[in-house]
Amino acid sequence: MTVHSKNEALMCKVFPSSLGSVAIRWFNGLKTNFIDSYKRLTQAFGSRFVTNSIAPRPLSALELGWATYCPRDPQNPPPKEYHTCLGDLYTMAWMEDSGIHNPRTETLEQQYKLVRTNCNIFEDINNNLDRSSHVMQYGDIGLSQANLSFYIGANSTDTFVDQSKDYLWSPSQTINQRDADLVHFWDKFEKAPKGSPRKVEARKQFVEAMSYRMHVDSSVRLTGELLFGIVKSDEMLNTVQPTGQPLVDDWDCLKAMVRTFETHCGSLSQYGMKHMRSFANICNARIKRDQMDAASTQVCVSVPSGHYSSLENGFSA
Structure with a gap:
């Protein structure tokens, strides 16, 4: 293939030999004159089977x-x-x-x-x-x-x-x-017969979800206050990077900070993903992992159990 890489006509003829059954059906169904170059062919193939980028x-x-x-x-x-x-x-x-x-x-x-x-x-x-x-x-x-x-x-x-x-x-x-789970639990609660085990269980799930949301929010807030102080914490956690800059300067740091927090405070869960910018800003402020470990240990005196535990759910990053 590399020997003839500049011969577009030949490349187009050889291209089908590398396709599987599904892709060859796609290739055979191409309209006449739709493909006018090898570049166009590879772009169409990539859009259809790799990224569907259009x-x-x-x-x-x-x-x-x-x-x-x-x-x-x-x-x-x-x-x-x-x-x-x-x-x-x-x-x-x-x-x-x-x-x-x-x-x-x-x-x-x-x-x-x-x-x-x-x-x-x-x-x-x-x-x-x-x-x-x-x-x-x-x-x-x-x-x-x-x-x-x-x-x-x-x-x-x-x-x-x-x-x-x-x-x-x-x-x-x-x-x-992020509120779809609450809608689910509340609808189950309202539709369940009064006094039934289903109604009790749905109410329990709704209350647990709301309580855990409060736990995540307060834990992130208190961790920020320990790291930056009460006065500067809100500003530091919610800073937005300048246009064109990535969310975080060091992606490995972001992963480490999230995992350190979740080890002590439990899984962020889908709801807690809204705080990912805060963890990115902690990294951008050059906070060390041992500082994060000490702060989250102080904030979360016990590790959540069950499906909110990072041990059961795994880490979010």
Whole structure:
């Protein structure tokens, strides 16, 4: 292959010999004249099987996700036998578009615009900028004119709605993804028969979750106060790095600080991930691991047990 790496025609002919059964079906289904170079071929292959990089996605990990189709949603609740939210705002918009529009005619660009609009519609309804997912595109934007079927296939027996009309569902309620477990426990509690073991257990789970959240919040706050002092702690823990700078200067330090804290204070859990910036700032302030160990030992006099224990859940970093 390296001998002929500059012979694009030959490289394109040899390329299929390296593909498995699924990939070769994709290759054989490429439209005539869609691929005009070996670079284009490898980009298309990478987008389809490696990163799908042209697909729309939420802006970044710094933005919250929003759960939808949740219990007690007045317009779009899940089936009554379910006690959980069925999906997040972005994923549901993407899945719904993929299911109702013809992938043979809809392009990636059209889908991106529809999904982006639908993820922002909650912002328009409720005038709440913090409850929308800001969908972005990444990768080779030139691929956006390709049809969806090029990536997800198409069933010739399916029927689809008019492409010119917007049939996407409009969310009436979104729930912070970190609160989805509370919604689950509370819905179980309300639906369980009065005085039943199920009601007692659901209430116990809800109270435990709320109590542990308070434990995580207070533990991080007190640890910061021991490391930086009461006056400067809040500022130090919530500092945002300048634009273009990474979250933390030393990623190994971040992992060490999180593990040290969790060893003494228990798992951060999904909820506690919101404090990751605080641990990054502790590293950026050049706090040593032994200082973190001493502070978290003083804050958490006993290690949480059960599913909140880092021994059972493992470490978050």
